[in-house]
Amino acid sequence: MKSELILDVQGLTTVFRMEDGSEIKAVDDVSFNVKSGETVAIVGESGSGKSVTAMSIMRLIPNPPGQIVSGKIHFEGNDLLSMSEEEARAIRGNKISMIFQEPMTSLNPSMTVGRQISEPAEVHSMITSQKASQMSQSLLDAVRIPDSADRVSSYPHEFSGGMRQRVMIAMGMSCNPKLIIADEPTTALDVTVQAQVLHLLKDITYKTNASLILITHDLGVVARYADRVHVMYAGKIVESGKSRDIFNSPQHPYTLALMNSIPRLSNQKKEKLKPIRGNPPDLSKLPVGCSFNPRCDFAIKQCFHEKPTLTTNNRYQSKACWATINDK
Amino acid sequence: MGGQFLQIVSNNSLSLFLWRLCRDKPLGAVGALVCIIFIFSGLFADWIAPFDYNEMNPQDRLQSPSFAYFFGTDQIGRDVFSRIVYGARTSMVIGFAVALLSILISIFLGVLSGYFGGKLDMVLQRLVDAWMSFPDLVVVIVAVSVLGPGKIQIILILSLLYGIAGSRIIRGAVMGVRENDYVKAADSIGVTTTMIMIRHIIPNILAPVSVLFTTRLAATILVEAALSFLGLGVPPPEPSWGSMLSFEGRSYMFQAPWLAIIPGIVITIVVYNINMFGDAIRDLLDPRMRGSGRRQLISQ
Structure with missing residues (x-):
């Protein structure tokens, strides 16, 4: 597989302005890239900013209230964000196409x-x-x-x-696109049909050497179909790396918590599922420091007053976290 | 809803549609029949009417209905049946012209307002509010007295009046359709805004459009009759049901009651049946309205 860069997103920040004048950062300083022929998954719970990221790449953020305030999105070397509407339209649907999540309302x-x-x-x-x-x-x-x-x-x-x-x-x-963005392509489908559709998607992108951005909240889907994973929480990427590595050794507490909340057939000991405590974050009232700190099992002092940044550790895995995960 | 509509037409299952009309909506079927007769007599008035609408036979004045004159004659010996048939043409031309033109205006304003929303919507809708605060008949009477009576004037004024008012209904329908993902999807594949409106919005609001069309048709026929009755409509000698009711009908009500009764009955029957037909179309096009004759609201 050639490792030519198709899409390069740098410091993307998309905000939504509320009626009272306040701003909500739906996507906060997100950077990632997609190489040709590769499948990249963006994982996160509802409201984590994964769909807004996709819509930003397509330049389909409704303005007002939404606006991409900073960042660069390079597609095949050209900056999508500085293009005119005409130029963007020529790329949308032609070289980048998007598959929406609701098959019931996505067809005329x-x-x-x-x-x-x-x-x-x-x-x-x-x-x-x-x-x-x-x-x-x-x-x-x-x-x-x-x-x-x-x-x-x-x-x-x-x-x-x-x-x-x-x-x-x-x-x-x-149009034989170079990049396909699938926004929760299987969420509305039966489990048996999900597998078929994903398999088909993977198969088709493989045949045409197109890249695929798979947006999902289903870690099972990611494990099976993605080459690399970015985990998003409250508008930020909190962990990214090869999907194999992430599944074998999650480094961020949020990723670990997500994994623990999946029921496993191999679980013989009848352990209880461990849900993530607390509620999904309210983007207008994020806590000081790390956004995940109220729900984190490993939080240390630093987590409550300093925002962690995404740093690469030993392997090709990076995380935005101060704490270290000490396995129970 | 719109999909259903196109489905009916394009799969060439017109016969299925007619069968369902007869089975589920007998009143609507009768309405359809009356509409067809009305349109037919409007189109082929020259062949159907035994006399010209202005042909006078003074020796046969004020005859009661007979085989020679189906609906009798008026005070100068004109055949009432022929005048009713020609009057259908007047009503039909004005009715269809206004219904069509007003729908076009409604779609134009409604789609603009509903699709773009925001400030444009705000401004347009406040103008519509202002426009709708004038009583219809007052606007029409003022306009006719300024522009003078005549078919063209009536068509233009009524189209504007109904077109602007109807844009509110179209706007609502557009706002519903706009939220569908296929509109977003079309945007995401680079379809231009104009094409999105033509391909993805308008075909899907055809159900409310078709209902609006029939109600406008019926209302226009009524208003035209009312205007002609007041002498502000189609100028004589061209026959109009409203003026027949007013000039001949009122003056000779006691000597020749058919002069008033017949145009009155014709107006009532035609308007009633157009409404029935429109109602039936609406019910047949709306899947939620289907069911055992009663209007059941089945949540999807």
């Missing part, structure tokens, strides 16, 4: 599936409308929807949830 009920799949290619005038339906058909084949010749002229309500999500993937693939 009044357009045939075939036309929706070929829409990105038509918008970027890569094909004529005669070839569009052919292309849609072969994309439906690629996402393994049977009977594609008939299915191109079906409407979304004739499809099941899993099939719609595959249609979304087909739509995302129609």
Whole structure:
């Protein structure tokens, strides 16, 4: 695998202005990169800023109230944030495409599936409308929807949830993008269908050597499909590294807590699950110091008055934490 | 809802739609039939009417209905049936023109306001509020007395009046559709704003649009009749149901009651049935309104 850099995000900060004039930092100084052909997962609970990060890369943050206040997003060497709307539009859907989480509302009920799949290619005038339906058909084949010749002229309500999500993937693939951002692609699906859809996504990106940013809260998904992982908490990346390393030895207390809160089949001793105590953080009232300190089992004095920064430790793993995890 | 609508049309299951209309909404089916007769007589008035609308047979003045004159004759011997048929044309032209034009205005304003929201929405909607605070008939009467009576004037004034008021309904529908992920998805693949509106917003608000269309049609026919009754509508000798009711009908109410009764009944039947038909369309297009004849609200 070539390790050419496709996407490089540096110090991205996205804020939302509230009606009372205060600002909420939904994404706070986030940096990461994606190499070509690689699958990078962004993990975090609701409100951790993972979707806002994705929307920032797509330049789809509604302004007002949202605004990207600082940072650089380089895609294939060009800064997405300094581009004009026209230039950004030429890249959106063409070289970067996004797959949304709600397959039930992500397809236009009044357009045939075939036309929706070929829409990105038509918008970027890569094909004529005669070839569009052919292309849609072969994309439906690629996402393994049977009977594609008939299915191109079906409407979304004739499809099941899993099939719609595959249609979304087909739509995302129609321009042969370099980067696909999948925002919780399987959250709304059955567990059995989830595996199929993820497998398909991985397979397709592998064949076309596209990179994939997988946004999810499901660590099982990450373990299986991602090469590298970034764990987000309260708008910051708290830990990142190769997914294998992170699963073998989580360095940040939050990551460890997430792992401990997953039920395991191998757990013979009937231990109780360990939920993370406390509530997800309120971004408008973050504690002083480390944002995770009220819920942390390992917090030391320093955690309550100084913000930790992301530092690389021995291996290729980095964490933003003062404490050391001493395994029980 | 909109998807349902296109579905019905594009899968060529028009027959299915008609069958469901007859089975679930017999009143609506009758309404559809009356609408068809109304449109038909408007379009083919020249062939249907046995006489010209202005052809006078003075020796046959004030005849009661007979085989020669289905609906009798008026005080100067004009055939009332022929005038009703030609009057349908007047009502139809004005009705459809106003319904169409006002819907276009509503869609334009409503989509702008609902899609962009924010300050534009605020400004537009306050203007709409101001506009709607004038009583309809007063606006129309003032405008007609300034511009003078005539078809074109009536069409323009009523279109503006209904178009602006209806934009509120379209705006609401657009705000609902806009929140769907497929609009965001279209934005994310680089579709231009204009194309998003044309492809993704407007087709999905066709259900409220179709209902708005039929109610506007019925209301326009009523208002046109009212204006003609007041002498502010279509100038004579061109026949209009409202003016027939007023000039001939009122003056000869006791000698020839059919002169008043027949246009009155025709207006009532046509307006009632257009409303019934529109109601049936709405019910058939809205999946939540389906069910055993009764309007059941089934939460998805």
